[in-house]
Amino acid sequence: MLSTLAIAHYRSLHDLVVPMGRLNLVTGANGSGKSNLYRALRLLAETAQGGVVPALAREGGLRSTLWAGPEELSARMQRGEVPVQGAARQKAVSLRLGFAGDEFGYAIDLGLPPPSLSAFSLDPEIKREAIWSGPFLRASNLLVDRRGASARVRDGRGWRVVAEHLNAYESLYGQIADPVGAPEVLSLRETIRGWRFYDHFRADGDSPARLPQLGTRTPVLSHDGRDLAAAWQTIVEIGDPQALHAAVTDAFPGARVDVVGADGRFSLEFSQHGLLRPLSAAELSDGTLRYLLWIAALHTPRPPPLMVLNEPETSLHPDLLPALARLIAHAARRTQVWVVSHATRLIAALEQEPGCNTLRLEKAMSRTTLAGQGLLDAPAWHWPER
Numbered sequence: 001m002l003s004t005l006a007i008a009h010y011r012s013l014h015d016l017v018v019p020m021g022r023l024n025l026v027t028g029a030n031g032s033g034k035s036n037l038y039r040a041l042r043l044l045a046e047t048a049q050g051g052v053v054p055a056l057a058r059e060g061g062l063r064s065t066l067w068a069g070p071e072e073l074s075a076r077m078q079r080g081e082v083p084v085q086g087a088a089r090q091k092a093v094s095l096r097l098g099f100a101g102d103e104f105g106y107a108i109d110l111g112l113p114p115p116s117l118s119a120f121s122l123d124p125e126i127k128r129e130a131i132w133s134g135p136f137l138r139a140s141n142l143l144v145d146r147r148g149a150s151a152r153v154r155d156g157r158g159w160r161v162v163a164e165h166l167n168a169y170e171s172l173y174g175q176i177a178d179p180v181g182a183p184e185v186l187s188l189r190e191t192i193r194g195w196r197f198y199d200h201f202r203a204d205g206d207s208p209a210r211l212p213q214l215g216t217r218t219p220v221l222s223h224d225g226r227d228l229a230a231a232w233q234t235i236v237e238i239g240d241p242q243a244l245h246a247a248v249t250d251a252f253p254g255a256r257v258d259v260v261g262a263d264g265r266f267s268l269e270f271s272q273h274g275l276l277r278p279l280s281a282a283e284l285s286d287g288t289l290r291y292l293l294w295i296a297a298l299h300t301p302r303p304p305p306l307m308v309l310n311e312p313e314t315s316l317h318p319d320l321l322p323a324l325a326r327l328i329a330h331a332a333r334r335t336q337v338w339v340v341s342h343a344t345r346l347i348a349a350l351e352q353e354p355g356c357n358t359l360r361l362e363k364a365m366s367r368t369t370l371a372g373q374g375l376l377d378a379p380a381w382h383w384p385e386r
Protein backbone atom coordinates (compact mmCIF):
# COMPACT_ATOMS: atom_id res chain seq x y z
CA MET A 1 0.00 0.00 0.00
CA LEU A 2 1.19 3.52 -0.76
CA SER A 3 1.50 5.86 2.20
CA THR A 4 2.77 9.04 0.51
CA LEU A 5 2.64 10.60 -2.92
CA ALA A 6 4.89 13.58 -3.70
CA ILE A 7 5.00 15.87 -6.72
CA ALA A 8 7.04 18.98 -7.43
CA HIS A 9 6.92 21.40 -10.35
CA TYR A 10 4.36 19.46 -12.33
CA ARG A 11 1.70 21.85 -13.68
CA SER A 12 -0.19 23.40 -10.75
CA LEU A 13 1.40 20.91 -8.31
CA HIS A 14 4.25 23.14 -7.33
CA ASP A 15 5.15 21.23 -4.24
CA LEU A 16 2.67 18.74 -2.86
CA VAL A 17 3.13 15.85 -0.43
CA VAL A 18 -0.04 13.84 -0.02
CA PRO A 19 -0.73 11.28 2.70
CA MET A 20 -2.54 8.21 1.38
CA GLY A 21 -4.90 5.74 2.99
CA ARG A 22 -6.74 2.66 1.75
CA LEU A 23 -9.60 4.69 0.32
CA ASN A 24 -8.58 8.07 -1.05
CA LEU A 25 -11.03 10.63 -2.31
CA VAL A 26 -9.71 13.59 -4.30
CA THR A 27 -12.10 16.50 -4.61
CA GLY A 28 -11.92 20.23 -5.22
CA ALA A 29 -13.34 23.02 -7.33
CA ASN A 30 -12.80 23.25 -11.09
CA GLY A 31 -9.18 24.03 -11.80
CA SER A 32 -7.97 23.03 -8.33
CA GLY A 33 -5.65 20.34 -9.66
CA LYS A 34 -7.55 17.04 -9.48
CA SER A 35 -6.75 16.03 -13.02
CA ASN A 36 -3.15 17.16 -12.61
CA LEU A 37 -2.78 14.87 -9.62
CA TYR A 38 -4.34 12.03 -11.59
CA ARG A 39 -1.98 12.69 -14.50
CA ALA A 40 0.99 12.78 -12.17
CA LEU A 41 0.07 9.32 -10.89
CA ARG A 42 -0.23 8.09 -14.47
CA LEU A 43 3.21 9.50 -15.26
CA LEU A 44 4.63 7.66 -12.28
CA ALA A 45 3.01 4.48 -13.58
CA GLU A 46 4.64 5.13 -16.95
CA THR A 47 8.10 4.96 -15.40
CA ALA A 48 7.62 1.22 -14.96
CA GLN A 49 6.36 0.75 -18.53
CA GLY A 50 9.30 2.54 -20.09
CA GLY A 51 7.08 5.41 -21.24
CA VAL A 52 7.60 8.38 -18.97
CA VAL A 53 9.47 10.54 -21.50
CA PRO A 54 7.07 9.81 -24.42
CA ALA A 55 4.12 10.41 -22.05
CA LEU A 56 5.53 13.81 -21.10
CA ALA A 57 6.06 14.58 -24.78
CA ARG A 58 2.41 13.75 -25.51
CA GLU A 59 1.43 16.27 -22.85
CA GLY A 60 3.41 18.96 -24.64
CA GLY A 61 6.90 18.29 -23.31
CA LEU A 62 8.63 19.55 -20.23
CA ARG A 63 8.07 23.20 -21.18
CA SER A 64 4.32 22.79 -20.97
CA THR A 65 4.09 20.41 -18.03
CA LEU A 66 6.49 22.25 -15.83
CA TRP A 67 5.07 24.60 -13.16
CA ALA A 68 4.43 27.87 -15.05
CA GLY A 69 4.90 30.19 -12.07
CA PRO A 70 8.02 31.99 -10.87
CA GLU A 71 10.76 30.12 -9.06
CA GLU A 72 10.28 32.22 -5.95
CA LEU A 73 7.18 34.04 -4.79
CA SER A 74 8.09 36.96 -2.57
CA ALA A 75 5.85 37.95 0.33
CA ARG A 76 5.01 41.18 -1.51
CA MET A 77 3.98 39.24 -4.62
CA GLN A 78 1.81 37.02 -2.42
CA ARG A 79 0.11 40.04 -0.86
CA GLY A 80 -0.49 41.44 -4.35
CA GLU A 81 1.59 44.57 -3.70
CA VAL A 82 3.81 43.90 -6.71
CA PRO A 83 2.98 41.86 -9.83
CA VAL A 84 4.11 38.23 -9.99
CA GLN A 85 7.35 38.27 -11.93
CA GLY A 86 9.96 35.71 -12.76
CA ALA A 87 13.64 36.40 -12.45
CA ALA A 88 16.43 34.67 -14.36
CA ARG A 89 16.25 30.99 -13.45
CA GLN A 90 18.61 30.15 -10.60
CA LYS A 91 17.96 26.44 -10.32
CA ALA A 92 17.87 23.77 -13.01
CA VAL A 93 14.52 22.74 -14.46
CA SER A 94 13.33 19.85 -12.37
CA LEU A 95 10.04 17.98 -12.48
CA ARG A 96 9.87 15.46 -9.67
CA LEU A 97 7.51 12.62 -8.87
CA GLY A 98 7.69 10.08 -6.10
CA PHE A 99 5.88 7.80 -3.71
CA ALA A 100 6.57 5.72 -0.66
CA GLY A 101 4.84 2.52 0.31
CA ASP A 102 4.96 -0.27 2.87
CA GLU A 103 8.33 -1.47 1.74
CA PHE A 104 10.02 0.87 -0.69
CA GLY A 105 9.95 4.46 -1.84
CA TYR A 106 10.84 5.81 -5.26
CA ALA A 107 11.52 9.23 -6.73
CA ILE A 108 12.36 10.39 -10.23
CA ASP A 109 13.69 13.81 -11.24
CA LEU A 110 13.38 14.94 -14.86
CA GLY A 111 15.15 17.89 -16.41
CA LEU A 112 16.41 19.28 -19.67
CA PRO A 113 19.45 17.87 -21.44
CA PRO A 114 22.60 19.95 -21.81
CA PRO A 115 22.58 22.01 -25.03
CA SER A 116 23.40 19.81 -28.01
CA LEU A 117 22.88 19.54 -31.74
CA SER A 118 20.48 16.64 -31.36
CA ALA A 119 17.06 17.03 -32.92
CA PHE A 120 15.72 15.71 -29.59
CA SER A 121 17.22 18.56 -27.61
CA LEU A 122 13.86 19.34 -25.99
CA ASP A 123 13.27 15.77 -24.82
CA PRO A 124 13.35 15.62 -21.05
CA GLU A 125 16.10 13.61 -19.45
CA ILE A 126 16.08 11.51 -16.33
CA LYS A 127 18.58 13.16 -14.04
CA ARG A 128 18.06 11.27 -10.81
CA GLU A 129 16.22 8.23 -9.56
CA ALA A 130 16.30 6.77 -6.11
CA ILE A 131 14.81 3.74 -4.42
CA TRP A 132 14.88 3.48 -0.65
CA SER A 133 13.33 1.44 2.11
CA GLY A 134 10.94 3.10 4.51
CA PRO A 135 8.58 6.08 4.45
CA PHE A 136 11.03 8.71 3.22
CA LEU A 137 14.53 8.99 1.81
CA ARG A 138 17.49 9.31 4.16
CA ALA A 139 21.15 8.75 3.44
CA SER A 140 21.04 5.52 5.41
CA ASN A 141 18.08 3.87 3.70
CA LEU A 142 18.99 4.56 0.07
CA LEU A 143 19.13 1.25 -1.82
CA VAL A 144 19.39 2.11 -5.50
CA ASP A 145 20.86 5.37 -6.66
CA ARG A 146 20.87 6.65 -10.22
CA ARG A 147 22.69 9.79 -11.23
CA GLY A 148 22.45 10.51 -14.94
CA ALA A 149 23.88 7.57 -16.84
CA SER A 150 25.21 5.63 -13.88
CA ALA A 151 23.49 3.59 -11.24
CA ARG A 152 24.68 1.85 -8.13
CA VAL A 153 23.01 -0.44 -5.65
CA ARG A 154 23.77 -0.94 -2.02
CA ASP A 155 25.93 -3.98 -1.40
CA GLY A 156 26.50 -4.77 2.26
CA ARG A 157 28.23 -1.71 3.67
CA GLY A 158 29.32 -0.37 0.33
CA TRP A 159 27.98 0.26 -3.15
CA ARG A 160 28.17 -1.71 -6.34
CA VAL A 161 28.01 0.10 -9.68
CA VAL A 162 25.52 -1.77 -11.87
CA ALA A 163 25.39 0.47 -14.93
CA GLU A 164 27.40 3.31 -16.39
CA HIS A 165 25.70 3.90 -19.72
CA LEU A 166 22.03 4.23 -18.92
CA ASN A 167 19.76 5.84 -21.50
CA ALA A 168 18.76 9.30 -20.35
CA TYR A 169 15.20 8.77 -21.56
CA GLU A 170 14.53 5.44 -19.86
CA SER A 171 13.95 4.79 -16.19
CA LEU A 172 15.78 2.27 -14.03
CA TYR A 173 12.89 -0.13 -14.42
CA GLY A 174 13.59 -0.69 -18.08
CA GLN A 175 17.33 -1.00 -17.68
CA ILE A 176 18.44 -2.66 -14.48
CA ALA A 177 15.50 -4.70 -13.23
CA ASP A 178 17.59 -7.74 -12.45
CA PRO A 179 16.28 -10.32 -9.96
CA VAL A 180 19.76 -11.00 -8.57
CA GLY A 181 21.63 -7.71 -8.99
CA ALA A 182 18.77 -5.32 -8.19
CA PRO A 183 15.77 -7.17 -6.75
CA GLU A 184 14.22 -3.97 -5.33
CA VAL A 185 14.00 -2.51 -8.82
CA LEU A 186 12.21 -5.60 -10.11
CA SER A 187 9.86 -5.77 -7.16
CA LEU A 188 8.88 -2.09 -7.42
CA ARG A 189 8.50 -2.36 -11.17
CA GLU A 190 6.05 -5.23 -10.84
CA THR A 191 4.09 -3.33 -8.18
CA ILE A 192 3.82 -0.19 -10.30
CA ARG A 193 2.90 -2.21 -13.38
CA GLY A 194 0.04 -3.63 -11.36
CA TRP A 195 -1.55 -0.23 -10.75
CA ARG A 196 -4.83 -0.08 -12.64
CA PHE A 197 -6.36 3.10 -14.03
CA TYR A 198 -9.98 3.40 -15.11
CA ASP A 199 -10.71 6.63 -16.84
CA HIS A 200 -13.81 6.68 -18.98
CA PHE A 201 -15.62 3.54 -19.97
CA ARG A 202 -17.32 3.78 -23.31
CA ALA A 203 -21.06 3.30 -23.03
CA ASP A 204 -22.23 5.02 -26.24
CA GLY A 205 -24.26 3.15 -28.87
CA ASP A 206 -21.14 1.83 -30.62
CA SER A 207 -19.34 0.85 -27.44
CA PRO A 208 -17.69 -2.57 -27.81
CA ALA A 209 -19.15 -3.51 -24.40
CA ARG A 210 -22.55 -3.66 -26.10
CA LEU A 211 -21.53 -6.36 -28.59
CA PRO A 212 -20.99 -10.09 -28.01
CA GLN A 213 -17.27 -10.69 -27.59
CA LEU A 214 -15.05 -13.71 -27.74
CA GLY A 215 -14.97 -15.03 -24.19
CA THR A 216 -11.78 -16.13 -22.49
CA ARG A 217 -11.04 -16.00 -18.77
CA THR A 218 -10.69 -12.31 -17.93
CA PRO A 219 -9.66 -11.52 -14.35
CA VAL A 220 -9.06 -7.85 -15.24
CA LEU A 221 -11.62 -5.78 -17.15
CA SER A 222 -10.03 -3.90 -20.04
CA HIS A 223 -9.92 -0.10 -20.05
CA ASP A 224 -12.75 0.35 -22.51
CA GLY A 225 -14.81 -2.46 -20.98
CA ARG A 226 -15.05 -4.47 -24.20
CA ASP A 227 -14.64 -7.77 -22.34
CA LEU A 228 -17.41 -7.05 -19.84
CA ALA A 229 -19.28 -10.34 -20.31
CA ALA A 230 -16.11 -12.45 -20.04
CA ALA A 231 -14.97 -10.49 -16.98
CA TRP A 232 -18.40 -10.98 -15.40
CA GLN A 233 -18.34 -14.74 -16.01
CA THR A 234 -14.80 -14.92 -14.61
CA ILE A 235 -15.99 -13.29 -11.38
CA VAL A 236 -18.89 -15.77 -11.24
CA GLU A 237 -16.49 -18.71 -11.62
CA ILE A 238 -13.41 -17.73 -9.66
CA GLY A 239 -14.38 -14.54 -7.80
CA ASP A 240 -17.13 -13.61 -5.40
CA PRO A 241 -20.48 -14.20 -7.18
CA GLN A 242 -22.54 -13.33 -4.06
CA ALA A 243 -20.94 -9.91 -3.80
CA LEU A 244 -21.42 -9.42 -7.55
CA HIS A 245 -25.10 -10.25 -7.30
CA ALA A 246 -25.50 -8.06 -4.21
CA ALA A 247 -23.91 -5.13 -6.05
CA VAL A 248 -26.44 -5.50 -8.89
CA THR A 249 -29.45 -5.61 -6.57
CA ASP A 250 -28.07 -2.75 -4.48
CA ALA A 251 -28.15 -0.47 -7.54
CA PHE A 252 -31.05 -2.04 -9.45
CA PRO A 253 -33.45 -3.69 -6.98
CA GLY A 254 -34.94 -6.90 -8.35
CA ALA A 255 -32.61 -7.02 -11.36
CA ARG A 256 -30.33 -9.89 -12.37
CA VAL A 257 -27.40 -10.16 -14.76
CA ASP A 258 -26.57 -13.37 -16.60
CA VAL A 259 -23.89 -14.22 -19.09
CA VAL A 260 -24.97 -16.20 -22.12
CA GLY A 261 -22.69 -17.56 -24.80
CA ALA A 262 -22.94 -19.04 -28.27
CA ASP A 263 -19.96 -20.08 -30.42
CA GLY A 264 -17.58 -18.92 -27.72
CA ARG A 265 -18.99 -15.37 -27.87
CA PHE A 266 -20.25 -14.03 -24.57
CA SER A 267 -22.88 -11.42 -23.92
CA LEU A 268 -24.74 -10.04 -20.93
CA GLU A 269 -28.44 -10.31 -20.24
CA PHE A 270 -30.09 -7.95 -17.83
CA SER A 271 -33.43 -9.12 -16.36
CA GLN A 272 -35.65 -6.70 -14.50
CA HIS A 273 -39.20 -6.57 -13.16
CA GLY A 274 -41.93 -5.73 -15.62
CA LEU A 275 -40.29 -7.07 -18.78
CA LEU A 276 -41.11 -10.33 -20.56
CA ARG A 277 -37.55 -10.94 -21.73
CA PRO A 278 -34.11 -9.94 -20.55
CA LEU A 279 -32.39 -6.98 -22.22
CA SER A 280 -29.12 -7.40 -24.07
CA ALA A 281 -26.17 -5.11 -23.45
CA ALA A 282 -27.05 -3.29 -26.70
CA GLU A 283 -30.41 -2.31 -25.19
CA LEU A 284 -29.18 -1.00 -21.83
CA SER A 285 -29.12 2.71 -21.07
CA ASP A 286 -25.69 4.34 -21.03
CA GLY A 287 -25.83 4.78 -17.26
CA THR A 288 -26.87 1.17 -16.57
CA LEU A 289 -24.15 -0.21 -18.83
CA ARG A 290 -21.56 2.05 -17.26
CA TYR A 291 -22.63 1.00 -13.79
CA LEU A 292 -22.29 -2.69 -14.73
CA LEU A 293 -18.80 -1.91 -16.02
CA TRP A 294 -17.90 -0.40 -12.64
CA ILE A 295 -19.31 -3.47 -10.86
CA ALA A 296 -17.14 -5.75 -12.99
CA ALA A 297 -14.03 -3.58 -12.62
CA LEU A 298 -14.37 -3.35 -8.85
CA HIS A 299 -15.04 -7.05 -8.26
CA THR A 300 -11.95 -8.21 -10.11
CA PRO A 301 -10.73 -11.59 -8.82
CA ARG A 302 -7.19 -10.25 -9.14
CA PRO A 303 -7.13 -7.06 -7.07
CA PRO A 304 -4.30 -4.73 -8.08
CA PRO A 305 -2.05 -2.98 -5.55
CA LEU A 306 -3.70 0.33 -6.50
CA MET A 307 -6.88 1.10 -8.39
CA VAL A 308 -7.38 4.63 -9.70
CA LEU A 309 -10.87 5.73 -10.73
CA ASN A 310 -11.17 9.03 -12.56
CA GLU A 311 -14.59 10.66 -12.17
CA PRO A 312 -16.56 7.40 -11.97
CA GLU A 313 -19.79 9.40 -11.63
CA THR A 314 -19.76 10.31 -15.34
CA SER A 315 -23.23 9.79 -16.88
CA LEU A 316 -24.67 8.19 -13.73
CA HIS A 317 -27.84 9.55 -12.20
CA PRO A 318 -27.25 11.06 -8.72
CA ASP A 319 -29.56 8.42 -7.21
CA LEU A 320 -27.06 5.72 -8.21
CA LEU A 321 -24.13 7.45 -6.50
CA PRO A 322 -24.67 6.15 -2.94
CA ALA A 323 -24.64 2.59 -4.36
CA LEU A 324 -21.49 3.44 -6.33
CA ALA A 325 -19.88 4.65 -3.11
CA ARG A 326 -20.69 1.32 -1.42
CA LEU A 327 -19.25 -0.51 -4.41
CA ILE A 328 -16.03 1.49 -4.19
CA ALA A 329 -15.82 1.04 -0.42
CA HIS A 330 -16.25 -2.71 -0.89
CA ALA A 331 -13.33 -2.74 -3.35
CA ALA A 332 -11.22 -0.72 -0.92
CA ARG A 333 -11.32 -3.66 1.48
CA ARG A 334 -9.22 -5.65 -0.96
CA THR A 335 -7.13 -3.02 -2.71
CA GLN A 336 -5.98 0.55 -2.27
CA VAL A 337 -8.35 2.87 -4.11
CA TRP A 338 -7.89 6.41 -5.41
CA VAL A 339 -11.07 8.16 -6.57
CA VAL A 340 -11.20 11.54 -8.26
CA SER A 341 -14.68 13.01 -8.13
CA HIS A 342 -16.68 16.19 -8.08
CA ALA A 343 -20.11 14.64 -7.63
CA THR A 344 -21.46 15.88 -4.31
CA ARG A 345 -23.53 12.79 -3.57
CA LEU A 346 -20.66 10.42 -4.29
CA ILE A 347 -18.33 12.52 -2.15
CA ALA A 348 -20.83 12.70 0.72
CA ALA A 349 -21.43 8.95 0.60
CA LEU A 350 -17.72 8.05 0.40
CA GLU A 351 -16.92 10.35 3.29
CA GLN A 352 -19.29 8.27 5.43
CA GLU A 353 -17.08 5.23 4.88
CA PRO A 354 -14.75 4.51 7.79
CA GLY A 355 -11.16 5.38 6.98
CA CYS A 356 -11.97 7.53 3.94
CA ASN A 357 -8.99 9.82 3.33
CA THR A 358 -10.45 12.96 1.78
CA LEU A 359 -7.97 15.10 -0.11
CA ARG A 360 -9.64 18.44 -0.77
CA LEU A 361 -7.59 20.40 -3.26
CA GLU A 362 -7.48 24.18 -3.28
CA LYS A 363 -5.53 26.68 -5.29
CA ALA A 364 -3.56 29.50 -3.74
CA MET A 365 -1.43 31.75 -5.98
CA SER A 366 -2.09 29.25 -8.80
CA ARG A 367 -0.54 26.46 -6.73
CA THR A 368 -2.49 23.41 -5.73
CA THR A 369 -2.56 22.93 -1.98
CA LEU A 370 -4.26 20.43 0.28
CA ALA A 371 -7.03 21.99 2.37
CA GLY A 372 -6.19 21.92 6.05
CA GLN A 373 -2.57 20.87 5.52
CA GLY A 374 -0.15 23.09 7.39
CA LEU A 375 3.59 22.99 6.82
CA LEU A 376 4.01 20.54 9.67
CA ASP A 377 1.13 18.22 8.73
CA ALA A 378 2.57 17.04 5.43
CA PRO A 379 4.16 13.59 5.62
CA ALA A 380 7.95 13.68 5.87
CA TRP A 381 9.54 13.69 2.45
CA HIS A 382 13.00 14.31 0.99
CA TRP A 383 13.82 14.50 -2.71
CA PRO A 384 17.11 13.07 -3.86
CA GLU A 385 19.52 15.95 -4.55
CA ARG A 386 20.89 16.41 -8.04
Ligand SMILES: Nc1ncnc2c1ncn2[C@@H]1O[C@H](COP(=O)(O)OP(=O)(O)OP(=O)(O)O)[C@@H](O)[C@H]1O
Nearest residue numbers: 011012030031032033034035036064065066067068
Ligand atom coordinates in the same frame (compact mmCIF):
# COMPACT_ATOMS: atom_id res chain seq x y z
N1 LIG B 1 2.26 24.21 -16.49
C1 LIG B 1 1.36 24.68 -15.61
N2 LIG B 1 1.77 25.45 -14.56
C2 LIG B 1 0.89 25.92 -13.66
N3 LIG B 1 -0.42 25.65 -13.69
C3 LIG B 1 -0.88 24.88 -14.68
C4 LIG B 1 -0.02 24.34 -15.69
N4 LIG B 1 -0.76 23.61 -16.55
C5 LIG B 1 -2.03 23.68 -16.10
N5 LIG B 1 -2.12 24.43 -14.98
C6 LIG B 1 -3.31 24.77 -14.18
O1 LIG B 1 -3.64 23.73 -13.30
C7 LIG B 1 -4.96 23.98 -12.86
C8 LIG B 1 -5.62 22.69 -12.44
O2 LIG B 1 -5.97 21.94 -13.55
P1 LIG B 1 -6.74 20.55 -13.43
O3 LIG B 1 -7.07 20.13 -14.82
O4 LIG B 1 -5.99 19.60 -12.59
O5 LIG B 1 -8.06 20.98 -12.65
P2 LIG B 1 -9.23 20.07 -12.11
O6 LIG B 1 -9.21 20.14 -10.63
O7 LIG B 1 -9.15 18.73 -12.75
O8 LIG B 1 -10.47 20.87 -12.65
P3 LIG B 1 -11.83 20.35 -13.33
O9 LIG B 1 -12.74 20.05 -12.20
O10 LIG B 1 -12.27 21.57 -14.07
O11 LIG B 1 -11.53 19.21 -14.22
C9 LIG B 1 -5.66 24.71 -13.99
O12 LIG B 1 -6.14 25.92 -13.47
C10 LIG B 1 -4.58 24.95 -15.00
O13 LIG B 1 -4.65 26.23 -15.51
Ligand SMILES: [Mg+2]
Nearest residue numbers: 031034035036
Ligand atom coordinates in the same frame (compact mmCIF):
# COMPACT_ATOMS: atom_id res chain seq x y z
MG1 LIG C 1 -10.26 17.70 -14.20
